[in-house]
Amino acid sequence: MTAGPSDRAGEPRTPTPVMHRPAAWPPEGLPAAWPAEALPPEGPRVALILGAGGIVGQAYHAGVLAALENDFGWDPRSASLIVGSSAGSVTGTLLRLGVSASDLAANSAEAPLSEAGRSILSQLAVDPTALPRLSLGALLRPWRAPSAALIGYLARNPLAFRASLAAMTLMPTGRFDFASVLRRFTPLAAGAGWPDRLWVCATRRRDGKRVVFGRGSHTRPALADAVAASCAIPGYFAPVRIGNVSYIDGGVYSPTNADVIRNEQLDLAIVISPMSASRLHHLAPDTAVRWNWHRRLELEVRRLEARNIPVVRFEPGRHSLRAMGINAMATDRSARVVQAAFTETGPQSTSEAAGGHLSALLSYGARERYA
Numbered sequence: 001m002t003a004g005p006s007d008r009a010g011e012p013r014t015p016t017p018v019m020h021r022p023a024a025w026p027p028e029g030l031p032a033a034w035p036a037e038a039l040p041p042e043g044p045r046v047a048l049i050l051g052a053g054g055i056v057g058q059a060y061h062a063g064v065l066a067a068l069e070n071d072f073g074w075d076p077r078s079a080s081l082i083v084g085s086s087a088g089s090v091t092g093t094l095l096r097l098g099v100s101a102s103d104l105a106a107n108s109a110e111a112p113l114s115e116a117g118r119s120i121l122s123q124l125a126v127d128p129t130a131l132p133r134l135s136l137g138a139l140l141r142p143w144r145a146p147s148a149a150l151i152g153y154l155a156r157n158p159l160a161f162r163a164s165l166a167a168m169t170l171m172p173t174g175r176f177d178f179a180s181v182l183r184r185f186t187p188l189a190a191g192a193g194w195p196d197r198l199w200v201c202a203t204r205r206r207d208g209k210r211v212v213f214g215r216g217s218h219t220r221p222a223l224a225d226a227v228a229a230s231c232a233i234p235g236y237f238a239p240v241r242i243g244n245v246s247y248i249d250g251g252v253y254s255p256t257n258a259d260v261i262r263n264e265q266l267d268l269a270i271v272i273s274p275m276s277a278s279r280l281h282h283l284a285p286d287t288a289v290r291w292n293w294h295r296r297l298e299l300e301v302r303r304l305e306a307r308n309i310p311v312v313r314f315e316p317g318r319h320s321l322r323a324m325g326i327n328a329m330a331t332d333r334s335a336r337v338v339q340a341a342f343t344e345t346g347p348q349s350t351s352e353a354a355g356g357h358l359s360a361l362l363s364y365g366a367r368e369r370y371a
Helices: 054-072 087-096 101-109 115-121 136-140 148-156 163-170 178-182 223-230 287-306 318-324 334-349 352-364
Strands: 046-050 081-085 198-204 210-213 240-242 245-249 268-272 311-314
Touching (some): 054 087, 054 101, 054 268, 054 318, 054 334, 087 101, 087 198, 087 223, 101 115, 101 334, 148 163, 163 198, 163 245, 178 223, 198 223, 210 223, 223 240, 268 287, 268 352, 287 311, 311 334, 311 352, 318 334, 334 352
Parallel strands (some): 046 268, 081 198, 268 311
Antiparallel strands (some): 198 210, 198 245, 240 245
């Protein structure tokens, strides 16, 4: 049993439940799919934003979503809009293909799946141990020269210059072709169709500009290519060419890209950000990076709130950070991350800042029926 988060070191705090909250994941009786009885015809217009974070980030998504499903009876598959960046594009795609939050968590933790979840996930099985290991050796290969498009963009928009973004577009080309792996899966192949209201964020390599696939009918390539582009970590995965344009990881532009929804008519935005941290619990090699991404998320949240879109965000706390470690592509941490994220989400979701917004999920019963 994992203790709940604490405000003071060494003093675990029992989460305050909205509904009955088990002490650990998986809870007994968590539904794999919602029953088919009559449900309210309309619920709140909720956008779900799933941030970057690699394999452990997907596990963090799963733990948070399983907790929201358990505590509020909210099925994230019913979200009015799902936005995914990098690992978030994988989680978002699985939700739109019909995988429940509980099955996402079970899959990450290598626990038994529901029959429906097993049917879908068996068509999309990627062995994470077959992926290459992250290595700093990639940085030693030749870097690219700045493109004319990047130089021109920076000349026209000097105040928008972000050194880290520019540097990512210049990194050596990754060698693992993730797109070729995803194209083998029928639900993602060309001609399989694009899931309704799924936006996938990627970064255009030539100039670092953000592109949102799925936002408009003209930006819908094969789903496999869009997801692979969104996941193309510079120096690790090969850039993905769609048409005549090469794309890299959507998390390069922003780990969450939450502000892409600012022109939508929404009642609530739920942001799950595995790569940031709102509190510096301890010094670690990635502390400065996480704090920087937290500040980026703060900026995006302010933009949404300026458009009267309430935002509830989830960032890893002490226990989740310890479970996640510093290697986003670690294959041996997912079960611990799901457990920690599930446990931490309780007090985060019932805080004064979040509880009022999330209670709308419970009161409206915003749940979809899935066959």
